[in-house]
Amino acid sequence: MLTVxxxxxxxxxxxxxxxxxxxGFLSALYNRTxxxxxxxGQELNVNVAHTPEALAANVDIICLCVSRDEDVMEIIHAIKxxxxxxxxxxxxSTVSNHTAKKxxxxxxxxxxxxxxxxxxxxxxxxxxxxxxxxxxxDSAILEKVSPILASMAAHIVxxxxxxxxxxxxxxxxxxxxxxxQAVTEALTFAKAQQLPMDQIxxxxxxxAASSWFLQNRGLSMTENHYPAGFKVALHQKDLDICLQxxxxxxxxxxxxxxxxxxxxxxxxxxxxxxDISALYSLKTNLKTN
Numbered sequence: 001m002l003t004v005x006x007x008x009x010x011x012x013x014x015x016x017x018x019x020x021x022x023x024g025f026l027s028a029l030y031n032r033t034x035x036x037x038x039x040x041g042q043e044l045n046v047n048v049a050h051t052p053e054a055l056a057a058n059v060d061i062i063c064l065c066v067s068r069d070e071d072v073m074e075i076i077h078a079i080k081x082x083x084x085x086x087x088x089x090x091x092x093s094t095v096s097n098h099t100a101k102k103x104x105x106x107x108x109x110x111x112x113x114x115x116x117x118x119x120x121x122x123x124x125x126x127x128x129x130x131x132x133x134x135x136x137x138d139s140a141i142l143e144k145v146s147p148i149l150a151s152m153a154a155h156i157v158x159x160x161x162x163x164x165x166x167x168x169x170x171x172x173x174x175x176x177x178x179x180x181q182a183v184t185e186a187l188t189f190a191k192a193q194q195l196p197m198d199q200i201x202x203x204x205x206x207x208a209a210s211s212w213f214l215q216n217r218g219l220s221m222t223e224n225h226y227p228a229g230f231k232v233a234l235h236q237k238d239l240d241i242c243l244q245x246x247x248x249x250x251x252x253x254x255x256x257x258x259x260x261x262x263x264x265x266x267x268x269x270x271x272x273x274x275d276i277s278a279l280y281s282l283k284t285n286l287k288t289n
Contacts, residue, residue, distance in 0.1 A: 001024070001025070002025065002060040002061050002145070002148065003025070003027040003028075003058075003059045003060050003061070004020055004025040004026050004027060004028075004059060004060070004061045004062075004063060004148055005026075005027065005028040005029070005030065005049070005055040005056070005058070005059035005061070005062050005063070006020060006026060006028070006029050006030070006062075006063045006065075007029075007030045007031070007052055007055065007062060007063070007064045007065070007066070007075055008030075008031065008064060008065040008066040008071075008093070009029065009031040009033075009036055009037060009040060010065065010066070010067065011123050011126075011228065011231075012065055012092075012119070012123065012126045013031075013065035013066075013092075014036075014040065015123065015126035015127045016063065016065060016092065016126055016152045017029060017040065017044070018040075018044065019126075019129040019151045019152050020063065020148070020151055020152065021044040021045075021046060022129075022151065023147075023148075023151035025061075025147075025148050025151060026044065026046050027046055027047060027058075027059060028046060028047045028048070028049050028055050028058060028059055029041050029044075029046055029047070029048050029049065029055075030048070030049045030050075030051070030052055030054075030055045034048075034050065051078070052075050052078040052079050053078055053079060053081070053082040054082070055079075056078075056079035056082045056083040056084075056087070057082040057083070057084065059087070060084070060087055060088070061087065061088050061089075061090065061145060061148060062079065062083070062087065062088070062089045062090065063090050063092060063148075064089060064090065064091045064092060064093060065091075065092045065093055066093050067093070067234065067237070068093075068095070068237060069095040069096055069099040069241075071093070072091060072093050072095050072099055072103060073099065073102070073103065076089075076103045076106055076107065077106070080106055080107060080109070080110055080112075081110075083107070083110060083112050084112075085110060085111040085112065086111060086112070086113075087112050087113070088112070088113045088114070088115065088141055088144070088145055089103070089107055089112060089113070089114050089115070090114075090115045090117050090145060090148075090149070091103065091114070091115070091116050091117065091118075092117050092118060092119050092133070092152075093118065094118045094166070094169050094173070094234075094238050094241070095116075095118075095166060095241065096166060096241045096244065096245065097116070097136075097163035097164070097166040097167045097170075097245065098163070099166070100114075100116035100136060100162055100163045100165070100166045101162050101163045103116075104116075104137070104162045104163075113137070113138060113141045114137060114162065115135055115136065115137035115138075115141060115142060115145070115162075115165070116135070116136040116137060116162060116163060116164075116165040116166045117133050117134070117135045117136075117137075117149065117165055118133070118134060118165055118166055118168075118169035119131040119132065119133050119134075119152075119153060119169075120132045120134075120169070120172050121153075122216075122229045122230050123228075123229045123230075124216065124229065126152070129151060129152055129153070129154065130153070130154040130155075131152055131153040131154065131155075132153065132154070132155040132156075132157075133149060133152070133153035133155065133156045133157070134157055134159050134164075134165045134168040134169055134172075135149075135156065135157065135158050135159060135165045136159055136160060136161060136162050136163050136164035136165030136166065136167075136168075137161070137162050137165070139158050142156075142158050167245070169238075170238075170241060170242045170245055173235065173238040173239060173241075173242055174239075174242050174253060174255075174256050176213070176230075176235070176276075177235070177239060177242075177255060177256050177259035177260075178255045178256075178259075179211050179213050180213065180259065180276050180277070180279050181255060181258070181259055181262075181279070183211065183213050183214050183217075183218065184221070184277070184279045184280040184282075184283050185283060186209075187200070187201075187218065187221065187222055187280060188280065188283040188284050191222065191284065197218075197219070197222040198219060201214060201215075201218040201219055201222070205218070213277070216229075217229070217275065217277040220277065221277040221278075221280040221281075222280070224281065226271070226274035226275040226277050226278040226281070227275050228273055228274060228275055229275045230275055230276050231272065231273055231274065231275065231276070232263050232266050232267060232271055232272050232273070232274055232275070232276050232278055232279075233263075233267060233272035233273065235259075235263060235276050236260055236263035236264065236267065236272075239256050239259060239260040239263070240260065242256055243256060243257060243260065259279075262279055262282055263276075263279075265282060266278050266279065266281075266282060
């Protein structure tokens with residue numbers, strides 16, 4: 001059986017690691033915060049590596065889930081000299097397609113395969129193992145590791161060559177920005193009409209305007225509760241990537257730009273670690289000012 005190491009134990013990565021362990025694949029963990037890795041390693045009965053280099057030397061597959069492009073490249077440069085030939089690195093972070101291509105090129109020099117495999121579905125999807133995964137890279141490599149990915153994701157789609165997974169995730173993040181704007185604006189309007197919010201959310205969730213965001217965040221946001229499912233600061237980072245890709249492609253993204261700027265206001269208010277549904281607080285506050 002292929003052995004798997006997990007690098008990155010944040011809000012998503014921890015639950016991915018749990019599902020890999022549940023399926024019997026996980027053999028090693030690494031996280032910058034060593035205490036967190038050691039606690040989870042003890043719970044799951046898997047080894048804890050104290051450096052990425054050590055982890056890379058002892059597994060067949062590396063699953064990577066970190067926050068930023070710089071973090072991905074730091075890990076790639078760290079492991080490139082110790083990772084074994086014919087290993088596979090699966091990057092489930094959300095970064096630019098340029099970073100994915102650069103990481104793949106570096107690893108290819110050591111006969112290591114690379115898949116960019118960002119995910120969607122939030123913390124809930126990571127917990128349940130029902131994420132959607134969009135994959136760029138060699139389809140034969142994807143087939144090789146598909147049982148591993150299936151322990152974390154319920155819907156896995158091969159998009160195309162390296163970088164296309166991240167480009168697809170950019171589409172997802174742009175769409176999430178628009179949905180966030182539409183839902184929070186509509187619920188602000190509903191509140192101004194003095195409508196019963198729970199009933200509004202219930203009936204609209206059964207119709208054509210329904211969305212995962214409305215169903216899973218609608219009620220909590222109207223109660224001024226913003227659980228850290230998808231953090232404002234992380235979505236802002238993703239939207240910066242989308243806007244740069246848009247500029248490179250000469251595509252205008254006005255809603256994405258507005259959402260990025262709205263998130264900057266939320267971060268300035270100390271809400272960067274809150275769920276993106278905190279946008280509702282900004283709209284209701286603007287209405288009363």
